[in-house]
Amino acid sequence: xxxxxxxDAYRDLVPELMxxxxxxxxxxxxxxLFAGVDFGGAADRYVNLGIAEQNLMGVAAGLAQSGFVPxxxxxxxxxxxxxxxxxxxxxxxxxxxxRIMATHDGLAAGHLGPTHHCLExxxxxxxxxxxxxxxxxxxxxxxxxxxxxxxVPGPVYMRLGRKAAPEPPPGLEPPRLGRAxxxxxxxxxxxxxxxxxxxxxxxxxxALLAADGVQARVFNVHTVRPLDAGVVLAGPGPVVTVEExxxxxxLGSAVAEAAAELPGGPRVLRVAVPDAFVPGAGDQAHLVARxxxxxxxxxxRARRALxxxxxxxxxxx
Amino acid sequence: MSESVEAADLEAHCARVRERIVEMCAxxxxxxxxxxxxxxxxxxxxxxxxxxxxxxxxxxxxxxRLVLSKGHAGIGLYAVLAERGFFPxxxxxxxxxPGGRFSAHPTPAIPGVEVPTGSLGHGLPLGVxxxxxxxxxGSARRCFVVLGxxxxxxxxxxxxxxxxxxxxxxGLTAVVDRNGLQITGGTEDVVGLEPLADRWRAFGWAVVxxxxxxxxxxxxxxxxPGPPDRPVAVIARTVKGRGLxxxxxxxxxxxxxxxxxxxxxxxxxxxxxxxxxxxTGR
Numbered sequence: 001x002x003x004x005x006x007x008d009a010y011r012d013l014v015p016e017l018m019x020x021x022x023x024x025x026x027x028x029x030x031x032x033l034f035a036g037v038d039f040g041g042a043a044d045r046y047v048n049l050g051i052a053e054q055n056l057m058g059v060a061a062g063l064a065q066s067g068f069v070p071x072x073x074x075x076x077x078x079x080x081x082x083x084x085x086x087x088x089x090x091x092x093x094x095x096x097x098x099r100i101m102a103t104h105d106g107l108a109a110g111h112l113g114p115t116h117h118c119l120e121x122x123x124x125x126x127x128x129x130x131x132x133x134x135x136x137x138x139x140x141x142x143x144x145x146x147x148x149x150x151x152v153p154g155p156v157y158m159r160l161g162r163k164a165a166p167e168p169p170p171g172l173e174p175p176r177l178g179r180a181x182x183x184x185x186x187x188x189x190x191x192x193x194x195x196x197x198x199x200x201x202x203x204x205x206x207a208l209l210a211a212d213g214v215q216a217r218v219f220n221v222h223t224v225r226p227l228d229a230g231v232v233l234a235g236p237g238p239v240v241t242v243e244e245x246x247x248x249x250x251l252g253s254a255v256a257e258a259a260a261e262l263p264g265g266p267r268v269l270r271v272a273v274p275d276a277f278v279p280g281a282g283d284q285a286h287l288v289a290r291x292x293x294x295x296x297x298x299x300x301r302a303r304r305a306l307x308x309x310x311x312x313x314x315x316x317x
Numbered sequence: 318m319s320e321s322v323e324a325a326d327l328e329a330h331c332a333r334v335r336e337r338i339v340e341m342c343a344x345x346x347x348x349x350x351x352x353x354x355x356x357x358x359x360x361x362x363x364x365x366x367x368x369x370x371x372x373x374x375x376x377x378x379x380x381x382r383l384v385l386s387k388g389h390a391g392i393g394l395y396a397v398l399a400e401r402g403f404f405p406x407x408x409x410x411x412x413x414x415p416g417g418r419f420s421a422h423p424t425p426a427i428p429g430v431e432v433p434t435g436s437l438g439h440g441l442p443l444g445v446x447x448x449x450x451x452x453x454x455g456s457a458r459r460c461f462v463v464l465g466x467x468x469x470x471x472x473x474x475x476x477x478x479x480x481x482x483x484x485x486x487x488g489l490t491a492v493v494d495r496n497g498l499q500i501t502g503g504t505e506d507v508v509g510l511e512p513l514a515d516r517w518r519a520f521g522w523a524v525v526x527x528x529x530x531x532x533x534x535x536x537x538x539x540x541x542p543g544p545p546d547r548p549v550a551v552i553a554r555t556v557k558g559r560g561l562x563x564x565x566x567x568x569x570x571x572x573x574x575x576x577x578x579x580x581x582x583x584x585x586x587x588x589x590x591x592x593x594x595x596x597t598g599r
Contacts, residue, residue: 025453044453055442055476062446065432067378068453085436086473090443093433094425221385 003167006101006137006196007033007160008169009257013072013143021150025063026072029056029074031103053078057086057098064096072098076105076118076159083195084124092128095154099146100125105135106195106244107160107278107287117287122194123249125157126225133225134158134177137199138167141175141222148177163284165196169202180228186215189302190266193242194221194251197288201271202242204295209302218301223252224251229258238267238305242298256297258310270303320368327532330361330400332420332591335560337409339394339575339583346413347574350419351557351564353393353467355496355529359553360385360397362535363461363492372402381458382431382447386440386492387465391423395428403429417586425492438559440464441491445481448489448548461539463492467499475520483519483544491522494529496557500571517550529553546550561586 018024018039028048030138034272039046049056053074058068073081079102087183091098103122109116125133132152134144142160149156168183175181180192183199184206193202199220206216220230232239232255239259241252252270259265271290282290334357342348364370385394390497392412400407404427411417418426422435431441434484444462449453451458468474481489495502495513515525523543527534535553558570561583575583 012570047449049480050483052473052480053474054473055440055445055480058439058473058477059446059449059480061432062443062447062448063450063453065443066449066450086439086442089433089436090439197472231498 003164005161005164006142006288007141007162009036009143010146010160013146015036015039015042016304017071017146017292018045021069023067023069023288025068025070027056027060027070027072029053029078031073031075033073034101040148042103049193053083054086054266057083057091060098061086061090061094061096062090064098065094069097070099071120072100074102075109075116076102076121077116080118080121080124080159081196088119088128091129091155092236097153098155098219099149100155100157101160102157103160107273110162110164110283110287114279118277119155119244119273120249121159122224122243122245122251123253126254129223130154130224132156133224135194135224136175137194137222138162138195139164139221145177152177155274159195161196165284166200168200175222178223178226178228180219180231181222182217183220183259184216184218186217187236188215189210189237190219190232190235190239191242191298191302192219192221192251192255194224195244197244197285198242198293200293201293204270204296205302208295208299212303212308214302214306214308221251224254227254227258229255233259233262233266235266238269240269240271240298240301240305242271242293245272259279267305269305271298324533325367325478327361328509330365331357331532331586334393334396334400336584337399337406338392339580339587340410341392341395341412342573343455343577343580344413346421347572348392348412349389349571350431350573350575351498351567351570352387352494352496354559354561355555355557355568356387356390356393356494357405357559358395358532358535359399359463359492359494359555361534362539364397364401365535367539368461369458370429372429375403379456379458382444382460383445384432384440384444384460384462385423385434386462387468388434389423390465391421391435392420394423395419395427398427398429401429429487429516437465437468437474438473440482441474441477443476444489445484445486445551446489448481449484450484451488452486453531459488459490459542461490461492463494464518466493466495466497466510466513467506469493469510469513474555478517478520478522481548486541486548487546489548490543491548491550492539493552496555498557498566498568498571500568514552520552521547522550523547524550524552526552526554529555530559562591
């Protein structure tokens with residue numbers, strides 16, 4: 001696993017963004033991510049505001065109101081819940097171009113435990129009018145999507161994980177903000193996944209299904225909002241969603257909402273973290289598997305959606 | 318900043334602002350009467366003698382910024398913005414009207430309003446952002462944040478207070494409308510704030526205490542920059558419901574829907590005060 005972590009790709013990109021655009025400021029909250037980074041002539045535009053996330057979002061809003069483009073660093077849990085009201089009122093209500101760069105999303109915090117897990121951020125952030133919600137699945141994708149954010153006039157929330165995740169094979173085309181990325185084509189069932197582990201589980205599930213003669217079309221839905229619903233729901237067959245998030249409110253909910261309003265829309269089945277906190281130690285890979293976000297679970301859902309016999313029973317807890 | 322500011326002019330502005338606040342509180346929805354009346358002199362001093370703003374160009378980049386963090390005093394801000402010429406005073410008749418832009422809490426849909434406020438504890442972090450932006454831009458523009466005293470019970474205020482001092486934001490001034498009351502009683506009886514000046518000092522701010530109804534003192538204090546490298550907290554001692562003796566200093570002044578009789582009584586009291594003033598405001 002020699003891959004770069006998404007957050008490291010972001011960190012390495014920031015000095016370039018600051019050099020290219022004098023409006024870019026980088027606001028930190030004692031994350032430590034930027035230790036030792038040389039900002040060159042832009043050093044005054046990196047400000048560590050300490051452990052105070054409500055203030056962090058408000059300061060970002062004041063800067064954005066004044067014409068700056070703040071990149072704001074904190075953990076997903078603190079952005080999505082502790083500082084939510086500031087994100088909602090100070091940033092989203094004003095449609096400001098603040099980039100909320102959130103590490104430790106999903107179960108990425110691993111052994112740090114449920115206080116640091118964030119299985120609700122996609123739900124919370126996609127509720128906010130005008131918010132763009134992005135989940136890169138690799139460091140390269142993170143870098144690419146951050147560059148494409150330059151054209152987004154409003155706020156952006158991006159998951160950046162913690163450690164490097166296993167890298168799936170590259171897509172057939174580079175990620176384009178707002179477009180579901182086709183990773184594998186197939187004629188029987190659609191699998192829509194977001195985030196490193198879910199994308200990997202989706203691709204592995206497609207391989208399992210192919211062995212049974214079921215061909216899955218696999219999308220990497222790195223842009224959860226605005227959802228590329230037309231493409232994801234275009235078929236083939238039912239849609240299985242995969243995400244490192246609680247089943248309520250995340251990608252699966254977004255896809256199901258769109259499907260429900262589509263005449264003759266496809267059936268949607270979700271593979272997500274069950275409706276419970278995830279206690280106990282373990283790294284991200286361990287916790288993701290324990291939460292049931294696995295290739296086997298995805299394949300089982302796909303077979304069930306297609307009315308095929310379940311090959312083997314898989315525990316969903 | 319105008320050197321030709323006449324005290325009598327400021328008094329006249331305050332009088333008209335108070336009459337318009339009364340009118341809005343006589344609307345079908347009523348309004349936040351007490352906390353709007355308490356900050357009339359603070360806002361008039363700022364908008365007529367301190368802030369470099371231009372109603373003809375409300376979004377001029379170099380303007381000073383004012384954040385009304387106690388957004389529930391929106392009708393006080395509306396009345397002052399109208400008096401300053403940001404929009405016609407007749408527009409205030411649209412306060413709380415369905416489909417109109419004048420909600421109880423201000424939003425930037427209204428000319429001169431910088432940010433949406435009303436949920437308490439948001440203004441000072443925004444002010445830190447505005448002041449930091451001014452510094453990064455090499456601009457001498459100032460930022461003022463007007464806070465309620467009850468609002469200081471919100472923790473985010475103190476997050477921002479720490480940050481402002483740590484960043485040495487001398488372009489930032491917090492003005493506390495210290496009327497001493499909140500919805501359920503006196504601030505000291507609910508969750509005490511004293512020793513308030515010492516608390517701001519301990520957070521690294523320069524502190525000035527002032528009579529919040531003394532226009533001359535307010536202009537003097539707010540008009541001159543504070544010490545280098547330190548933000549300034551101006552604790553303005555005020556009276557909730559100021560100008561209306563039948564609610565002055567009373568908890569029930571917080572929100573009022575004035576009936577016709579109360580409205581006429583309020584206007585009579587304000588007119589009498591103007592006559593008695595002889596333009597001095599005392």
